[in-house]
Amino acid sequence: MSELSAQFKTVSVIGLGYIGLPTAAAFATAKVNVLGVDVNQHAVETINQGKIHIVEPDLEEVVKDAVEQGFLSASTETQAADAFLIAVPTPFKGDYEPDLKYIEAATKALAPVLVPGNLVVLESTSPVGATEQMAKWLAEARPDLTFPQTAGESADINIAYCPERVLPGRVMIELFENDRVVGGLTTKCSKRAQALYNLFLKGECVLTNARTAEMCKLTENSYRDVNIAFANELSVICDEQDINVWELISLANRHPRVNILQPGPGVGGHCIAVDPWFIVSQNPLNARIIRTAREVNDAKPTWVLDKVKARVADCVAETSLPIEKIKIACFGLAFKPDIDDLRESPALHIANSIAKWHKGETAIVEPNIHEVPAIFDGKVTLKEVQAALDWADVVVLLVDHKPFKAIPREQVKHQWIVDAKGVWR
Template sequence: MKVCIMGMGYIGFPTACLLANAGHHVVGVDVNTAIINSLHEGQLHIVNEEGLAALAQKVFSDGSLTVCDQPSRADAFIIAVPTPFKHSNDNIRERIFRPEASYQADLGYVISATRAIAPFVQPGNLVILESTVPPGTTEEVVVGTLREEGVDTSQLLVAHAPERVLPGNLLAELVQNDRVIGGLTPAAGEAAAALYRSFVRGCISITDAKTAELVKLMENTYRDVNIALANEFALVCEHLKVNAWEAMSLANRHPRVQFLRPGPGVGGHCIAVDPYFVVEAAPTLTDLIQTARRINRRMPLHVVKLLHELEGNQPVQRVAILGASYKADVGDDRESPSLEIAQLLESEGIEVKVHDPFIARYNLPLEDMLRGAEALLLLTDHAVYASLDPNWVRELVSRPLLVDARGVVSLDNWCAAGFQVKILGCGQQLVMV
């Protein structure tokens, strides 16, 4: 088949490579000309994904994948564009305290991509929405937009096929994970499933489009609620002067209990966003989901509170943040709580420097970032931070204060180096004895 994929981001580009490798002729489209130009020059915009560079080189070399900024006629169209949220308040503290009232799904990219393919779709074509969306979007927005553009949608096969992958392991999970395909008609579901079976090895389940849309939201909302529970217990443990990391590790030894890890907040384009789509669809029926969102949204404020407790009567003026990515060992800062914490500190007049080895704009020499810092905030559990030599760090900073929001440092080593340490979820300030 000839497949046109709208959106060359974290999902669209790897999917394009896999479909091309499976024998299809794929055209990848993105309105970001910088991405298209870099791909034409052999430079990938997605890094630290095992096997992706080699696969991309293969499918570009044999001509099975081409990229451009305009769609063309195809047998199947896949829309894999971002679905961020739009908020009604630019004040970060207001957004944190009233998240359910501030956020709505921004379907602008979906609508634009749908309008772009409208002149090229023909009777019998398959149109698949991969973007994570509120329930009903495939039928109401995609089909509705095509109709507005004069397309006879009764002659199309339209389906929703949400991705279920984790950055850092994209290719493996796109191939091995089970998929849920939701067709607006049974024929559309079968046609979409047939296309994905050309490279997916996991089980493919076929349902209706609205169910498939909700399933994706349920999966990420489940994780958000679980993280909120872990974060709430971290706060309880601080109050009770219990080590949350130890307590949760012991609780997880129960065969039917599995806490996720607490942290400075929830980031990424899925878990931090998708619950709002459910709330938007049923605002009076989602008390638990809204509560979980409030807990997780307020964790950046709590990290700032831990810093102020640590500084005591001598307020810090310069802070170094370790980690901009929302997740360990990947270069993805979308909705990252690290950047929110930086913004909160800057709003207090504190000078903030952010380091991250996986994101180019933050990948400055670590030594320069640490020199003269009065406090360190470890906000992303990159392996490079867990293995830092605290004695080397102590020689660079002007004041040995550390807030560890990920529970990854060796306390004995850092305290022995002279640091005062606060750990999220631990109710005692740890100092060198």
């Protein structure tokens, strides 16, 4: 451990969700005292019992060990620490404008306990300039302290930005192994933040400035969004021309310099479905490809819904059953396979739209949840895999969870199928 890293005896992680809790657990593995903070009382109580309130492989074991050894505890109140990490959501409002209200609330909650020598790191995916805005809020709340925007390297408080770049389902691997980009408001801020993450990081922690680090995170997710949009647009074109898009992509990817991604029902999650809009919001005239990719991916759920309506119409025509008697089962709600995260999920949106439109019964199959999300307003039932297959007339595959991919194709005997992931093709 370096001399700089040794300065951090206590770390506070504000926001104990899909990124904050794994990050808190990672710091706890370095045998530093980690104080987790969240407004969700249930989450706090669950963590203090050594359990977790989200689904993420290998996380519960790390949290359990950290709590039992006394290196991790959770509270609804922010307490004094050597370093503070903010990992709260950054949704958008209005016409896809970034909403920093959660960052502002977290900033103002930690301001009263700041002391000279503290480091504050923003991890939340944010528009360019958010770290500077956070520094302004802190300066307004604590005029007795000095901050980098006015005092430079001699500031009492150091401030930096360090976005996560992990894949849900692999967080407890990638959190340690992936390289990180950290950008401070000064060189000293960057180096201190680098030392903080080096407590547990096995990958390289590369230094830059805060604005570049913010844009780097948005760029990574926008790049992925554009590539997914190409695959989704291709799937729509192939459907019009009676071509199996998954076979086509497999053939095209045999080219040594072609690597097309797989199409799906849209794009979800709190990163790829949101972050590109931050660039568009700040650069409305120049972000043309990025905007178009977002529009292509945002339109895909409606296209899938139209396919479901067409299959139901076929079912009605061929069985002579009234539409009220047709039963639909939607397989998958999460925004990606084998997790329980429903944020910005196109599958959730499609299933909810089906339930609202369909006059008959609708069921959902989601192995990673235990109760029907409130968004459905009691209009669906939650079924197990085989029960849904036996029950449904029309099946809709929206997420390629492992249990769904494990179903032998011969068991899916339904004549009316909408497979948005190509699992049962």
